[in-house]
Amino acid sequence: MNISTLQSNLDFIKSLFFHEEWKDEKCRDTILEAIEECNEKIEKAFGQSMHYLYKHESSVEAVEKVVKKFPSTLSYVDEDYECIPIQTAAGGDGYEYVPVLAKLGMKHKVGGGDARGGLLMIDPYDNREWNALQWLVTENGDLKKLNVLKELRRSGLLLKEDIREYNLLHYSCYDSIIWYLIAWDPDALIETRIGDKPLIHYTANEKYLQLAYHSLHLFLKAGFKYHPEIGGLLFVKDDSGIIVIDKICKEIGETKTMEILHDILSATRDYPILHHVFIKAPKHKDLFAEKFPWAYHLKDHNGRTLHQALLAEGPEVMKDHRMLFASLTDNQIQTKDPVTTLYPFATMAVGEHVDLDKCLYLLRRQPSVLERRSRTENNRRRNKRKIYADSHGTQI
Structure with missing residues (x-):
């Protein structure tokens, strides 16, 4: 029997009973049961078919029509994998x-x-307890899958907080x-946690590193792009206080670690990596100085040279860089910090860890900075008095 014949029969039955031409109630009930059973089978057929959209490639409009007629098809559970159509679609083609x-x-x-x-x-079939969103980003994809995510975002079905809550960076x-x-x-590069570890620490875990080597490279590169002011992700700490650079060097060795960083940073040679390493991981300073000598003369995002950045951190940091302190030139001692406008001698005399010995040493090297400071202060006061006099119509 084809669909048109079935439709003709249904129209005939409807007309016959609607006009009460056929009086047999038992016959009517039997026919209604058959129609109900047929309807259930039709609904089941569509429900099963919703799991195979990737095969028959029906249009989105057709899917909408089927769901409008049979809403239950959205929740039809596949007998083999015990999942609903959206889960099948997200985890497959x-x-x-x-x-x-x-x-x-x-x-x-x-x-x-x-x-x-x-x-x-x-x-329910997955022992990792993933949802459809996680399956969607986990399976290999292409630009079409990226467009799917963009559409979900536009529709308010993919939220920013999902990236961290469902570890989408880790699973993608x-x-x-x-x-x-x-x-x-x-x-999310910093805040995402896998179990009890930050994402970048988990990625650098020896157990998974061979599989995640590409991800490690990508995350580090993204860290320098989106968090340049803190040294990318190299100095993110885990709960034990271990920074990423120490973790990676331990897991894959210094040579491979430097190869990854060289590949990321040496293409443009414009990132002041030494500023961050000398301050936050001084034990690696020689390793980085040898690999990235071009970074020695760069300025950071505050406009500070390497020695200015170290001086700004105070005497405690300078203890790890005695040679750099000893090699300060006269010009460097006479140059103010671009942020604090303090001379180097003054940076040694302020803050929590004052070092008067270093302060006096720098003053003995270049006592002229006090004269400059005095002249600058006098000029500032003179200008201030002049502005006051001009505004009040008086003479100095």
């Missing part, structure tokens, strides 16, 4: 249907009001998706 399934799922409250149309429902397998998520939430 039907990911392009995820947005429409999620939108329709929101309308029909698939998984409950907090499941976001089924996107956040846990896959496609570079364009990772860069897209990082650009949306750069702080």
Whole structure:
């Protein structure tokens, strides 16, 4: 029997009973049971078919029509994998249907009001307890999958906080998706935690490093791009106070670590890596100075040279760089810090760790800075008096 014949029969039955031409109630009940059974089979067929959208490639409009007629198909559980259509689509080749399934799922409250149309429902077949959103970014993809995420974002179905809450940077397998998520939430590079470890520490774990080597390179590169003022991710600490650079050097050795960083930083040679290493990881200063000699003469984001950045950190930091302190030139001693406007001698005399010996040493080297300071102060006072006199119509 084809569909047109079935439709003709249904129209005939409807007309016959509607006009009460056929009086046999038992016959009517039997026919209604058959129609109900047929309807259940039709609904089941569509429910099963929703798990194979990637095969028959029906249009989005067709999916909407089926769901409008049979909303339960959105929640039809596959007998083999015990998941619903949106989970099947997210974890397989039907990911392009995820947005429409999620939108329709929101309308029909698939998984409950907090499941976001089924996107956040846990896959019962997966012992890692991933949801459809995690499956979506985990499976290998292409620009089409990236566009799916963008559509979910535009629809309010993918939220910024999802990146951290569901560890999407960790699970993502496609570079364009990772860069897209990082650009949306750069702080996720630092704030995301896998278990009890920051993302970058977990990625540098020896157990997973061979698999995550590419991710480590990508995350470090992104760190320098989005968090340059703190030295990228190299100095992010775990709960034990261990910084990333120490972790990586321990896991893969200094040689491979330097190869990764050289590949990232030496292309442009414009990042003041030595400023950060000399201050935050002085035990690695020789290693970095040898690998990145071009960074010695760069200025940081505050406009400070390397020696100015170290002096600004105070006497305690300078203890780790005695040679650099001893090699200060007369010109460097006579140059003010671009941020604090203090001469080097003054930076040794302020803050929590005052070092008067270093302060006096610098003054003996260049006592003229006091004369300059005095002249500057006198000029400032003279200008201030002149402004006051001009505003009040008096003479100095």
